[in-house]
Amino acid sequence: MTASSTDWSAPGLDSETRESSPLPDPDPAIDRPPMEVDIVCAGFGPAMGGFLTTLTQAWNDNPADPAFESRVMPGMPLQVLCYERADTLSAGVSGVVTQAKGIRSSFPDLNPAEIPMAVPVTDERVFYLLDPIGASRRSLPLRIGDFFLRLAGSLVLKDRAFELPWTPAFLHKKNGLVLSIGQFNQWVAECLMAGGLVQIWPGTPVAAPILENDAVAGLRLADQGVNKSGEPDHNFIPGMDVRARLTVVGDGAIGQVGAALNQNQNGAKCWAMGMKFVIELPEAAADSELRPGTVWHTIGYPEPEIFGFLYVHPDRLVSVGIFVPSWMGDPARTAYRYLQHFIQHPALWKHLKDGTLRSWGAKSLEESGRRAEPPLSGNGYARIGEGSGSTNMLTGSGVDEAWTTGIQLGEAVLELLRAGKPFTHQNLSAAYETRRRASWIERGAREAENARNGFHRGFIRGLIGMALTGLTRGKLSLPAHIPPAHRQIRPFSFFAASGIKLREAAELVLEDGRPLHDALMSARGWPEIPFDGRLLVTQQDALLMGGKVQAPPAFADHVIFRSKGLCLLCDEKTCIAMCSGQAITLGSDGAPVFEREKCIHCGGCLWNCAQSPDGVNGNIDFRAGAGGLHSAEN
Amino acid sequence: MANALHIVACAGIVPDPLQTLEPTLAPTGPAIRNEMVLPAMLDPWAACALYEAASLIAKNPGEPQNPSKLWLVSLTPKAKLQQVMMTVAQKLSFELVPIDGPIGGFTDAHSTAAILAETIAALPGLDRGKLLLFGGWESANRGAGVTLQLIGERLGITDQFQGVDQIELRDDGPFEVLERVEGGRHQVSVCAGPPAVLGWATGNLPEPRNNPQIGMDNMRTIMPVLQKAKTAALDTNSLRYVSATLPAQQRTTRVVKDMHPEAIAQEIVEWIGKDS
Numbered sequence: 001m002t003a004s005s006t007d008w009s010a011p012g013l014d015s016e017t018r019e020s021s022p023l024p025d026p027d028p029a030i031d032r033p034p035m036e037v038d039i040v041c042a043g044f045g046p047a048m049g050g051f052l053t054t055l056t057q058a059w060n061d062n063p064a065d066p067a068f069e070s071r072v073m074p075g076m077p078l079q080v081l082c083y084e085r086a087d088t089l090s091a092g093v094s095g096v097v098t099q100a101k102g103i104r105s106s107f108p109d110l111n112p113a114e115i116p117m118a119v120p121v122t123d124e125r126v127f128y129l130l131d132p133i134g135a136s137r138r139s140l141p142l143r144i145g146d147f148f149l150r151l152a153g154s155l156v157l158k159d160r161a162f163e164l165p166w167t168p169a170f171l172h173k174k175n176g177l178v179l180s181i182g183q184f185n186q187w188v189a190e191c192l193m194a195g196g197l198v199q200i201w202p203g204t205p206v207a208a209p210i211l212e213n214d215a216v217a218g219l220r221l222a223d224q225g226v227n228k229s230g231e232p233d234h235n236f237i238p239g240m241d242v243r244a245r246l247t248v249v250g251d252g253a254i255g256q257v258g259a260a261l262n263q264n265q266n267g268a269k270c271w272a273m274g275m276k277f278v279i280e281l282p283e284a285a286a287d288s289e290l291r292p293g294t295v296w297h298t299i300g301y302p303e304p305e306i307f308g309f310l311y312v313h314p315d316r317l318v319s320v321g322i323f324v325p326s327w328m329g330d331p332a333r334t335a336y337r338y339l340q341h342f343i344q345h346p347a348l349w350k351h352l353k354d355g356t357l358r359s360w361g362a363k364s365l366e367e368s369g370r371r372a373e374p375p376l377s378g379n380g381y382a383r384i385g386e387g388s389g390s391t392n393m394l395t396g397s398g399v400d401e402a403w404t405t406g407i408q409l410g411e412a413v414l415e416l417l418r419a420g421k422p423f424t425h426q427n428l429s430a431a432y433e434t435r436r437r438a439s440w441i442e443r444g445a446r447e448a449e450n451a452r453n454g455f456h457r458g459f460i461r462g463l464i465g466m467a468l469t470g471l472t473r474g475k476l477s478l479p480a481h482i483p484p485a486h487r488q489i490r491p492f493s494f495f496a497a498s499g500i501k502l503r504e505a506a507e508l509v510l511e512d513g514r515p516l517h518d519a520l521m522s523a524r525g526w527p528e529i530p531f532d533g534r535l536l537v538t539q540q541d542a543l544l545m546g547g548k549v550q551a552p553p554a555f556a557d558h559v560i561f562r563s564k565g566l567c568l569l570c571d572e573k574t575c576i577a578m579c580s581g582q583a584i585t586l587g588s589d590g591a592p593v594f595e596r597e598k599c600i601h602c603g604g605c606l607w608n609c610a611q612s613p614d615g616v617n618g619n620i621d622f623r624a625g626a627g628g629l630h631s632a633e634n
Numbered sequence: 635m636a637n638a639l640h641i642v643a644c645a646g647i648v649p650d651p652l653q654t655l656e657p658t659l660a661p662t663g664p665a666i667r668n669e670m671v672l673p674a675m676l677d678p679w680a681a682c683a684l685y686e687a688a689s690l691i692a693k694n695p696g697e698p699q700n701p702s703k704l705w706l707v708s709l710t711p712k713a714k715l716q717q718v719m720m721t722v723a724q725k726l727s728f729e730l731v732p733i734d735g736p737i738g739g740f741t742d743a744h745s746t747a748a749i750l751a752e753t754i755a756a757l758p759g760l761d762r763g764k765l766l767l768f769g770g771w772e773s774a775n776r777g778a779g780v781t782l783q784l785i786g787e788r789l790g791i792t793d794q795f796q797g798v799d800q801i802e803l804r805d806d807g808p809f810e811v812l813e814r815v816e817g818g819r820h821q822v823s824v825c826a827g828p829p830a831v832l833g834w835a836t837g838n839l840p841e842p843r844n845n846p847q848i849g850m851d852n853m854r855t856i857m858p859v860l861q862k863a864k865t866a867a868l869d870t871n872s873l874r875y876v877s878a879t880l881p882a883q884q885r886t887t888r889v890v891k892d893m894h895p896e897a898i899a900q901e902i903v904e905w906i907g908k909d910s
Contacts, residue, residue, distance in 0.1 A: 035847050081850065088650070088673040089720070116671045183671065186717070193716055194861070199853045203721055204844055224843040237843045358654070513891060547673075548652040554843070630652040632672050 032220070032238045036072040039413070040219050040244035041082035042206045042258075043251030044089055046103075046181070046399045047385025048082060049188040050406025051248060051413075053106050055080065056195035058414050067417035068197075071245065078417075080198040081242065083221065085205040085251075085601065085625070089189045090632040091547065094181035094274065094363055097121060097173045097295045097311050098397055101440075102404030115187045117180035117313040117633065121173050122293030126164040129301035129308070129345050130157070135525035136303055137330070141460055161298075161347035170395050170470040171297060178293055178311045180278075180319070181399065182634045205555070205624040207239050208260050209247060215379035218243035219257065222555060222624040228596070230556035246413065246423040247381040249388075250406070253366035254603030256624045258387035262374050268482045269326075269372045270393075270452065271607040273578060275335045275362040276309075276321025277343065278546065278633045279535065282354040283316070290318065290351050297396070302341040302526075303328065304459035307396075310348060317358070317633070320348065324578070325367065326607055327455045327462075329490035331572035332517040333608060335362065335580065336539045340529050344536075357535050359546020361634040362580035364603035367452065369393045370445035371482075376436065377428035384409050390441060394448035394470055401441050408435040447474030454478040456488075485607035486618045489574050516586075517577035539582050543598065547631025549581055551597045558625025559584070559594040559605055566611040566619045567591040575620060578608035581629075601628040637807060638696030639828070640761050641687040642705045642754050643728070644769040644782060645680030647718050648739070649673070651774070657880050662870070664740050664878035674714045676722055679770025683834035685842060686801070687768045688726035694803060705760075707753060709733040709746060712863045719856050724849035725842040730856045731757065735866035739775020740878070745869040747784035755789060762789075764828050771796045771833030779833070786831035793830040795823065799837055 039055075041048055059068050059077065070076045104110055112118040130146055131138065138146065149162055156162055192198050205222040218241060225236035249257050253271075281290065290312045298308035305328035311319045322342050324335045343352050366372070366386050373389030376382065384390070384405040391398035412431035413423075421427045436442055447469065454465025457480060465478035482488075492502060501523035508519035522528060529536055543549050561567050568591050575584050575592055583598035584605060609618030649655055649672045656667040666672070676684065687704050696702040705728065708715055712734040719730065733753060735741070754760070754767070767789070769782035779796075786794050797814035804810065807827040812820040814835050 033847065035850065037850075079850070081846070083846075087721070088717070090671075090673050116668075189720075190713055190716065193720070193857060196857050196861075199850060200720060201724055201844070201846065201849055204724070204846070221846065235840070235843065237845070240846050242846060546654055547650075550652055630650055630673065632650075632653060 030238045032241045034241045034243055037079040037081050037242060037244045038070050038072055039078060039080045039246045039248065040242045041080070041248040041250060042209075042219055043249075043255050043385075044082050044084035044185065044189065044200055044202070045250060045252055045385060045402065046184070047388075047390070047402035047406040048248070048250040049185065049192070050102060050106060050403035051250065051384060051410045052080070052082065052192050052198045052200075052406070053188065054407050054410025055413065056192055056197045057106070058410075059197045060195055065418075067414065077197060082198060082200045083204040083206050083219065083242075084200065084202045086628055087203045087550065087552070087626070087630060088186075088632070089200065089202050090182040090186040091202075091629055091634075094276075094361075094399075094634060096181055096399050097176055097178050097309075098399040099173050099176040100400055102400045102407055103177070106403070106407060112177055115179070116183040117178075117315075117317060118184065119178050119292040119312075119314050121176040121178060121295055122291060124167050124172060124295045125297070126167050126171065127296060127298045127347060128162040128164065129298050129347060130160040130162070131301055132160045132346055133341070133525070133527065135521075135527075136301060137524075138304055139458065139460065142304055159347040159350060160345065167297075168467070168470055173295065173397070178295065178313055178319075179399070180313065180633060182632050186632075203552070203626060205558075205626050206251065206255075206257055207624040209249075209257050209381065210241055210243065216247045216261070216381035218247055222626065225554045226556050228557045233554065235554065245380070248409065249381055249383040250385045251387060253364050253386050254601075254606055254622055255387055256622075258374070258383065259622075261378070261381070261383070268368075268484050269607070270367040270482065271326040271485060272323040272365045272367050273333070273335050273362060273580070273602065273604050273608075274321060274323050274365050275339050275580060276319050276360070276634070277339065277357055278359045278631075279318045279320060279343075279352055279355040280358050281316040281318055281351065284354070288351060299463075301345055302338045303330075305455065306338060306342070308342050318352070318355070320352065323365065325455065326485050326488045327452075329488060331489050331492060331574045331577065331610065332520045333574060333578045334515075334517045334521055335578060335604075336542070337518055337521055337526070337529065340536055341526060352535065355535055357537060357542070357545055359631040359633045360542040361629055361631050362600060362602040362604070364607065365398070366391060367393050370442075370449045373445075376433050377425055379425045380423055382409050382412075382423075382428050382432055390445065392444045392448045394451035394466065394474070395444065401444070404439065404441055405436060408432060408439065408441075411435060449474065450477035450480070453480035453482070456480045456482055484612065484616055486610055486612045489572060489608070489610040491610070492571050515576065515582075516573075543581055543600075546633055547629050549598055549600055549627070549629055551599065551625075551627035555596075555626045556623070557594055557596050558601075558623040559596075559599065560621040560623060561592060561594070562619050562621055563611075563613050564591050566613060570611050570619075572610040574608040574610055575605045578604045580604055596625065596627070599625070599628065601625065637694070638700045638764055639691060639694050639702040639766060640705075640764040641691060641703070641766045641768055642707055642757070642760070643680065643684045643687045644707050644750055644767070644785065645684055646677045646708060646739070646773065646775060647674040647710045647714055648677050648774040650675050655880070657878055662736075664875050665738050669737050670711070670714065674718050676718060677770055677774050679772045679774070679834060679836075681722075681770075681841070682837040682839070683768040683770055683832070684722075684728070685726070685839045686834060686837045687766075688728070688842070689839055690766075690801065690803070703759070704728045705731050705754075705757060707731040707733070707750060709735040709750060709866055711735065711737050712860050716857075716860055719853075719860070723852040723856055724844040724846060727848055727852060730852075730859055732860050732863040733866045734863045735868060739773060740875060741868055742870075742873040743778055743781045743784060745872070747781050747788060749866045749868065750781070751785045751788035754785070762829055765791070765830075766828050767791060767831045769831075769833055771798070771835055782831060782833045789829070791829045791831050793825050794833070795825075795830065796833040797835045798832045799835050801832065
């Protein structure tokens with residue numbers, strides 16, 4: 001089988017869309033080695049964990065079940081392969097709190113102590129944080145509210161924080177777990193590999209789905225031995241075509257397979273950059289109120305639009321981080337610096353100040369939920385997890401939802417295998433989508449569908465809209481027109497009247513060579529970070545703490561600027577501000593430059609581009625790439 | 635060369651060096667903090683030996699009825715070895731021989747060598763007359779660099795080479811070896827033939843690219859043998875560590891403008907010189 005017999009255009013695309021397709025342009029002259037399996041999977045995260053666990057447990061219960069006989073290797077069990085881009089399965093970047101309903105249904109006897117950094121939730125609180133500095137961009141109504149809170153003083157405030165007297169029910173994670181997703185993924189993978197049915201291969205990016213005759217026929221792995229542009233170089237090995245009856249797409253919010261199958265979507269998605277530190281508390285903190293299982297949610301600081309969290313793991317480890325949303329119109333979305341200001345808020349700093357930074361990480365979160373749900377299945381493929389729109393933005397949870405979609409697909413696949421039915425769109429829809437629509441995932445997704453609409457019209461409207469949605473279980477919500485991500489970034493000129501202070505920032509840039517967006521925060525009144533080399537370190541030093549960043553040689557650049565002309569015209573260059581690894585910097589010619597070796601694959605650049613060549617997608621293409629962060633404690 | 639080779643590569647695992655490693659004192663002695671939590675990889679020197687072995691086998695496949703063969707013998711926790719295999723098994727074909735043992739580089743080299751030698755001697759189908767014992771001449775775990783030599787001695791192999799960067803087989807059976815010596819030079823030796831022990835330095839080969847077909851074929855045999863891995867009964871009483879320290883590390887960050895490259899280079903040289 002060679003690429004020449006493969007149709008690479010997604011069904012139903014018009015020619016204009018196809019021109020800006022993120023699919024690689026295959027060279028039909030390249031003879032790609034094929035490999036036949038029964039089920040091939042893209043991406044290993046919680047959703048894929050749920051899917052593969054369901055299959056494996058069923059096989060272990062009855063290995064003689066004829067449904068598990070391989071078609072490509074008669075006499076052998078199903079050949080199930082899963083490919084993951086990250087170099088190790090513990091490189092998943094997220095500390096989470098989850099209700100773990102789906103996870104516990106897969107592991108009824110789950111003992112959290114068996115999973116490093118896991119602990120049951122013991123205490124949940126919600127805080128509104130006042131601005132102790134005076135640099136936060138707060139609207140007049142918010143400043144009035146802050147004024148009255150300050151007036152009430154210590155009656156309602158402690159350490160410049162107002163603790164909500166109760167945690168809204170929709171935010172509760174009762175009986176849930178605090179997890180490190182990296183460690184959880186690793187634990188699940190160990191269970192799966194020991195089960196013997198599935199093979200999981202990290203360090204293997206998937207370039208694209210193989211599309212044939214209105215069906216997905218498998219996955220094409222990324223070429224190796226290529227230069228930055230993807231052209232064959234020394235020891236070129238063309239990406240293998242792994243062909244399968246069923247392709248399971250679980251490559252997350254920024255996965256290339258999911259993106260290639262999404263081309264007919266309008267791009268009107270909401271995103272957030274989740275960035276966090278893992279901090280080791282000093283021994284003296286062992287008796288503090290930060291006991292293992294403690295969960296804090298915060299709003300109000302460092303900017304009103306930025307939500308924060310603090311989760312306490314065992315062994316004095318704390319995950320503390322922020323979410324910078326796409327609906328924060330400000331083009332200066334410097335998440336790393338915002339995170340440093342966040343942890344210095346008095347309510348957090350009193351616990352963290354003597355701690356040590358153990359690791360750091362960031363990840364793009366797809367926050368559209370059901371509103372941007374893509375097709376869940378088609379001929380030869382099914383989609384699970386975050387990329388399938390399973391994240392619930394009312395409850396602020398996605399891991400358990402993703403895991404459960406994996407279970408549902410696993411059960412559906414078992415049903416079809418036992419019935420001897422092919423993996424057609426019709427059959428997958430009947431078996432998988434029907435399960436999902438009838439489940440708590442769908443009910444929650446519908447309730448949450450418009451929960452965050454209000455934030456597109458301001459922070460206070462957002463809170464009102466979210467409360468309205470949460471308290472009425474989705475019956476009432478605020479309307480909103482949600483533009484594509486590139487149009488959610490406001491131009492600098494929009495903020496001119498409210499003190500964007502570009503000139504002052506430019507002077508700082510000239511003075512010491514710092515990035516413009518960092519200078520902009522200083523010009524707006526944010527104090528310089530008092531680096532101590534232990535907890536407060538430069539962003540470049542953070543790349544070297546905990547798990548470091550690495551890009552194996554011989555893979556192509558995976559961040560592509562589609563039109564350099566548009567980059568040169570762009571004043572905002574939010575891609576540089578938001579780049580978690582500072583892998584995108586300003587080149588000498590005024591266009592952004594990408595350094596693969598520093599990229600942590602957070603995908604932030606994908607939705608932090610203010611330009612669009614086609615009015616739908618941003619000017620940055622995010623392709624298959626290897627490497628990234630090696631942090632095991634995230 | 636028509637003669638088949640039987641290469642046994644010994645390789646332990648070490649924590650991924652991209653992690654921040656902290657020494658600690660566990661009840662059992664010195665250890666790396668949270669080592670079971672950290673991602674692991676093949677010991678880099680042993681990995682070079684494995685790549686060289688696979689390359690040698692590829693060049694000398696033997697006859698269909700008498701093929702060359704590569705074993706990978708590893709004494710390490712099998713759960714961690716399973717993780718490492720997810721990466722290594724895609725790169726080259728081998729038969730894994732796992733021995734479940736403790737993590738870390740602080741086990742007694744004599745006890746480790748005894749178990750490995752016993753395991754190798756019992757490998758079904760191994761022909762001592764074709765045996766090349768490969769491994770790293772150093773270890774990223776502890777660097778004592780004696781285990782491979784001890785295994786060779788226990789197996790009665792007297793031709794031993796350490797710091798090997800190259801091996802070249804000759805048609806009539808002997809092979810030429812380049813060993814590192816002082817002054818950045820190589821010592822060239824010619825050995826009459828197997829059996830021999832080769833402790834590899836870095837060799838000359840890059841890390842092989844991932845090949846999914848090899849991975850799928852390997853994993854069919856790797857997972858069953860991992861499940862059945864025997865547990866090593868290491869002697870834990872004969873060795874006691876008084877102390878263990880990491881090499882001093884220092885990182886300083888300073889922002890300067892308009893500094894001449896030569897001045898930067900000079901400052902770096904002076905900074906390095908402080909430790910010497």
